[in-house]
Amino acid sequence: MAIKVLIPTPLRPFTDRRDTIEVEGTTVGEVLENLTSEFSQIKQHLYSDDGTFRSYVNIYVNDEDIRYLAREKTAVSEKDTISIIPSIAGGVDVDMPEVESETQLSNDEVLRYSRHLIIPEVGMDGQKRLKAGRVLMIGAGGLGSPVGMYLAAAGVGKIGIVDFDVVDKTNLQRQILHSTQDIGRAKLDSAREKLEGINPNISIETYETRLSSDNALELFADYDVVVDGTDNFPTRYLVNDACVLLGKPNVYGSILRFEGQVSVFDSKRGPCYRCLYPAPPPPGLVPSCAEGGVLGVLPGIIGTLQALEVIKLLLNEGDTLIGRLVLFDALKFKFRELKLRKNPECPICGIDPTIHSLIDYEQFCGISGGAVSEPAIDERTEITVEQLKARLDNGQKPFMLDVREPREYEIVNLGARLIPLSELPKRFKELDPSEEIVVHCKMGGRSAKAAAFLRQQGFTNVKNLVGGIDAWINKINPNLPRY
Numbered sequence: 001m002a003i004k005v006l007i008p009t010p011l012r013p014f015t016d017r018r019d020t021i022e023v024e025g026t027t028v029g030e031v032l033e034n035l036t037s038e039f040s041q042i043k044q045h046l047y048s049d050d051g052t053f054r055s056y057v058n059i060y061v062n063d064e065d066i067r068y069l070a071r072e073k074t075a076v077s078e079k080d081t082i083s084i085i086p087s088i089a090g091g092v093d094v095d096m097p098e099v100e101s102e103t104q105l106s107n108d109e110v111l112r113y114s115r116h117l118i119i120p121e122v123g124m125d126g127q128k129r130l131k132a133g134r135v136l137m138i139g140a141g142g143l144g145s146p147v148g149m150y151l152a153a154a155g156v157g158k159i160g161i162v163d164f165d166v167v168d169k170t171n172l173q174r175q176i177l178h179s180t181q182d183i184g185r186a187k188l189d190s191a192r193e194k195l196e197g198i199n200p201n202i203s204i205e206t207y208e209t210r211l212s213s214d215n216a217l218e219l220f221a222d223y224d225v226v227v228d229g230t231d232n233f234p235t236r237y238l239v240n241d242a243c244v245l246l247g248k249p250n251v252y253g254s255i256l257r258f259e260g261q262v263s264v265f266d267s268k269r270g271p272c273y274r275c276l277y278p279a280p281p282p283p284g285l286v287p288s289c290a291e292g293g294v295l296g297v298l299p300g301i302i303g304t305l306q307a308l309e310v311i312k313l314l315l316n317e318g319d320t321l322i323g324r325l326v327l328f329d330a331l332k333f334k335f336r337e338l339k340l341r342k343n344p345e346c347p348i349c350g351i352d353p354t355i356h357s358l359i360d361y362e363q364f365c366g367i368s369g370g371a372v373s374e375p376a377i378d379e380r381t382e383i384t385v386e387q388l389k390a391r392l393d394n395g396q397k398p399f400m401l402d403v404r405e406p407r408e409y410e411i412v413n414l415g416a417r418l419i420p421l422s423e424l425p426k427r428f429k430e431l432d433p434s435e436e437i438v439v440h441c442k443m444g445g446r447s448a449k450a451a452a453f454l455r456q457q458g459f460t461n462v463k464n465l466v467g468g469i470d471a472w473i474n475k476i477n478p479n480l481p482r483y
């Protein structure tokens with residue numbers, strides 16, 4: 001009996017890029033065993049060494065998590081669909097603070113919000129709620145753009161934005177808060193200008209800082225709702241934990257390539273992000289948008305859904321996404337909805353929590369050192385772009401291997417031999433194990449994996465180019481196209 005298994009984007013490199021695979025089996029365990037025997041590389045991503053599922057992967061049969069069915073023994077039949085939902089990255093009443101009675105709308109505001117005021121679900125009372133609402137956005141990037149613009153337009157009275165980045169040309173394809181003339185400016189400045197232009201009646205607070213365990217609780221305390229528009233796992237867990245500790249709803253969105261996820265985590269009324277994913281994937285497994293790419297309009301769709309949920313939370317109207325995870329596949333134009341349950345064993349919102357304060361999230365996510373200082377390199381396994389340049393200038397020519405995808409190679413390359421990381425296990429025999437090999441990718445993550453793989457295969461002199469072709473362009477040859 002063939003069962004349909006849906007493969008998420010991060011695992012498709014291991015399934016010959018197929019998104020759906022029909023696999024024989026009568027239980028989830030059997031199906032996954034057959035899947036991993038056909039596509040052996042998936043196995044290490046699904047299972048730990050002791051044979052249990054990894055904590056950053058969830059398996060669903062239709063819309064239900066198998067942890068709440070019979071786990072691997074869950075029976076499946078032909079009409080069932082198994083989904084593998086890795087971390088990327090309703091309907092309950094909410095108790096938003098009561099609107100202070102002194103909140104009033106001016107005549108100008110009445111006119112501006114007139115299309116809201118005539119909807120019964122908003123009306124004068126709802127519009128005052130929005131005006132009294134305080135929403136903190138983490139990030140003024142792809143997701144933060146539509147969130148900020150729609151919340152400003154809708155009249156949310158106080159919008160806080162945490163960001164420390166400057167506008168880069170590569171942002172403009174999707175981050176519509178920022179314009180071409182903003183390149184090089186702080187994102188907070190262009191965001192404030194844009195949002196004040198949309199609605200001068202609201203107040204914008206900006207925080208030019210990296211969100212951290214030291215400042216998160218203090219920053220969140222002044223707000224009713226937090227919107228997670230981050231693009232990295234340490235910040236995602238930090239936002240979750242701070243929201244749980246303060247009892248505030250966390251409107252979650254994440255995007256990669258053509259796929260997005262959206263939900264509302266509110267531990268007082270439903271599950272939190274850790275109920276879904278107790279631990280993050282190891283660094284490098286899930287590509288970032290910088291490495292994996294993202295379709296320009298996708299953050300617009302997912303961010304707009306986040307803005308919608310914020311407005312519903314503030315209005316206390318409708319069924320929010322508490323307890324539901326919505327997945328959107330833009331290429332197929334398919335929305336799917338999965339049930340999320342509160343995990344009684346959740347380390348932060350469960351019955352007997354083990355986390356009572358914010359922790360070191362970089363360390364928790366396996367990222368050592370800080371992003372601020374450059375870590376020392378290991379000369380046996382790594383080489384910097386400066387060292388490589390010096391070697392090349394001296395006429396030494398190590399064999400250069402590029403493990404990016406062909407379309408990245410087409411944009412810019414260093415004349416290296418191209419073998420994409422996903423093809424390396426099949427093609428490494430094309431390389432000479434006795435030769436010195438310098439491996440590179442875009443930023444150094446994929447090439448570190450490739451170098452480790454080659455060492456396992458008996459290659460003795462393999463070095464990872466730290467920072468990848470990005471570092472080469474930034475530090476050695478800025479005339480090359482950057483992507």
Ligand SMILES: [Zn+2]
Binds near residue numbers: 347
């Ligand atoms: Zn939880």
